[in-house]
Amino acid sequence: MSIDLKRSTSKIATSLGLLSQLPRSLDQCKKTTHIPINFQKVDCTLLRGDNLDALALLSGLNNPFVDFCYIDPPYNTKNKFIYNDTRTGNSSEVFGSHSEWMTFMLPRLVAAHSVINETGFIAVSIDDHEQPYLRLLLDKIFGEENFAGNIVVCRSKNGKGSNKGIAVNHDYVVVYSKSHQAEIIGLGDDETKYDQQDIHGRYKVDGLFRKKGDASKREDRPNMFYPLYYDELGRVFTKKSHSNQKEVYPVDSKGIERRWLWGRDKAELESWKLYASKNGVIYVKNYSSHDKKIKIRSFWDNNKYLTERATSQIKDIYGEKIFETPKPVELIEDLILSLSSKDSVILDFFAGTGTTAHAAHNLNLTDGGSRKVILVEQDINISDAHVAFSYGYRTIADITEARLQYISKEQNSYSYESISLDDLNATNDQKNVSLAYG
Numbered sequence: 216m217s218i219d220l221k222r223s224t225s226k227i228a229t230s231l232g233l234l235s236q237l238p239r240s241l242d243q244c245k246k247t248t249h250i251p252i253n254f255q256k257v258d259c260t261l262l263r264g265d266n267l268d269a270l271a272l273l274s275g276l277n278n279p280f281v282d283f284c285y286i287d288p289p290y291n292t293k294n295k296f297i298y299n300d301t302r303t304g305n306s307s308e309v310f311g312s313h314s315e316w317m318t319f320m321l322p323r324l325v326a327a328h329s330v331i332n333e334t335g336f337i338a339v340s341i342d343d344h345e346q347p348y349l350r351l352l353l354d355k356i357f358g359e360e361n362f363a364g365n366i367v368v369c370r371s372k373n374g375k376g377s378n379k380g381i382a383v384n385h386d387y388v389v390v391y392s393k394s395h396q397a398e399i400i401g402l403g404d405d406e407t408k409y410d411q412q413d414i415h416g417r418y419k420v421d422g423l424f425r426k427k428g429d430a431s432k433r434e435d436r437p438n439m440f441y442p443l444y445y446d447e448l449g450r451v452f453t454k455k456s457h458s459n460q461k462e463v464y465p466v467d468s469k470g471i472e473r474r475w476l477w478g479r480d481k482a483e484l485e486s487w488k489l490y491a492s493k494n495g496v497i498y499v500k501n502y503s504s505h506d507k508k509i510k511i512r513s514f515w516d517n518n519k520y521l522t523e524r525a526t527s528q529i530k531d532i533y534g535e536k537i538f539e540t541p542k543p544v545e546l547i548e549d550l551i552l553s554l555s556s557k558d559s560v561i562l563d564f565f566a567g568t569g570t571t572a573h574a575a576h577n578l579n580l581t582d583g584g585s586r587k588v589i590l591v592e593q594d595i596n597i598s599d600a601h602v603a604f605s606y607g608y609r610t611i612a613d614i615t616e617a618r619l620q621y622i623s624k625e626q627n628s629y630s631y632e633s634i635s636l637d638d639l640n641a642t643n644d645q646k647n648v649s650l651a652y653g
Contacts, residue, residue, distance in 0.1 A: 220274060220329060224322045227355045232309035233318050254560070257630040258579075259572045259588040259619055263612040264636025266564040269591040270326035272636070273562075279332040279393075281589075282559035285550055285571055286327075287340040287542055291316040313348045321352055323564065328356050330562065333394045336363065336554040340542065346387050357391040363399065364390050368546065369516040371523075388550065401508035402553050409503040413487075420490050421501035424476055425465040431473050433465075439474035440465060443482070445491030453483040463495040511553045519545040529568060532621050537603035537614060538568045547574035557584030566590035567611075569618030576622055576629060590615060594635065 228234040254260040262269040289299065291313070303312045310317055324337075331337060337357070341349050354362065366388040374382025409417040425431075426439070433440040444452045444460040452460065465473040475482065476499070482489070490498045518524065525543040526536055547570050551561065557578075563571035575586040592615040597604045608614050612633075619631040 220271065220322070220326055223329075224325045227325065227352075228318065228321060230355065231317070231351065233314060233321065254587055254589055257587075257632045258576060259569075259590060259629075259631040261566070261569075261612070261616055261619060261631060261633045262589065262591045262636055263594040263610075263616075263633060264591070264639075265593055266591040267323055267326065268636050270323060270330065270564060272639070273589070274326055274329045279330050279335070280560055281327075281331045281562045282335045283551060283555035284327055284331055284335070284337040284562040284564075285339075285547060286337075286563060286565045287540070287567060288320060288323075288565045289316075290342045290540075291345050310348060313345065316345055317348050317352060320349070321356075324352055324356050327562070327564065328393070331393045333396045334398070335393045336397055336399075337391050337393075338550050338554060339389045340368075341387050341389060343383065343387075346389065349389055353389065353391050357393065361392045361394065361397075362390075363392050363397075364511075364513055366390065366511070367514050368520050369514075370521060372521070390554070399511065400553055400556070401510050402549055404503065404507045404509050409501075411500075415487060416502050416504075418500040418502045420498045422499055424489055424497035424499050425467065426474050426476055433472040433474055436474045439476075439478055440472060441475070441479050443475075443489075443491075443497060445495060445497070447493075449491045449493075451486050451489035451491050451497060453479060453486060461495060463491070463497065465497075515546075515549075517545075519543060525570075532568075532618060533606065533614075535602055535606060537606055537608065541568055542570050544570050544574045544577065547571050548578055551575060551578060551586070555586075557582055557586065559586050561586055561588045562591075563588070564591035566592040566615045569615045572619060572631075573622060576626070580626070594637070 225234060262272075291303075303315055327337060337353075339349060339353070350362075368386050368388060369384055370386050371384040374384035409419045411418055411420070426436075430436070441453075442462050442464055444455045444462055446452075446457070446460050455462070465475050467473055475497075477485070488500050488502075490500050492498070520543055522541075522543075524545070525541040528544060529536055529538060529541045551559070551571075551574055555561065561571060561575055566572075569590060569592075572588045572590055575584075575588045578584055579586055592612040594610045594612045596610055597608055597613075603614060608617065616633050619629075619633070623629045623631065
């Protein structure tokens, strides 16, 4: 690892009282400016090997190049998964049993920070157990001021957990920006909600045109208290032009005189954006558009995010649930859409079943984007007692690559490259090779 990354990691570890816990392997990571990777030429690049080694290599690029980083790291649940999910520190340490997990994540997050550009984001899936400690690390590395939000994702309708505790039915996605230059794009609106149509396009009846809450009374803005007129078709006018038009003022159900949202001049110019119910309640029409984005909320509750959906997707691809903690492709799609552009470079260094690559590919097909993905997954052996072994997979990276093979069979134009870090290091030891990237 470069001296800068090592120093940054040590500095943060010292401030958190974790310095003594840092792994010795940190000294063995080597940064090189000679990386024979041209990730812009293929849809996905899979680096097979330790993700700390991979991140150290990627930090050799002269400029931060990642636009969006998503990871789903081990949650330290102590369960026997296909990967190591038990990292328990000494209870006498500053953060008790969480210390070892924190020292595992710290250098990886520091390295990730170094490859994300100034307008980029990182999003990390996590559960209740390590979420507070992840926040501490990210506050130190990315800065408290760059905390973008904490998304609560409903993953199970019934919840999970023992009878003694609370049945948990959510995970988190913790989001940080690299700097103040980063902007959240938001999600595309659901066009199926626009159930009405006129000559101006599809629309839905949205909010009241009568002001509510603070500064909503007639005396607050007297010039916004005036009559409107409406007909049986729901059309709204500022002047009465026919005897069948009815008059309405911004008066609420309790008889309190309120005010409209707009002044008379704007209402006259844009009266086509207003709609009247049969009872004379005036609403604003909300029109649909292809490029319209809505601000993402902190609570994501949609059946497409459920764990059972992810499990079903894994079985469709692999024939069996060969990975214990998959994420549904739709969750990653929505994160990518919300936090990056169509031509982004996306990094996932806990790749698992390669869902991030699949999500980016689906979006490219949908919106014509040119997203490129870099995945990292460890090339360690799978136990012969695990179901994945019986399906022919020998390392976890084999499972990741199988997803890429599946995508390429579904879409002939899809391209990927699989690179062994062991082979790459051997090459770098023998000769210098030129760095190639877009």
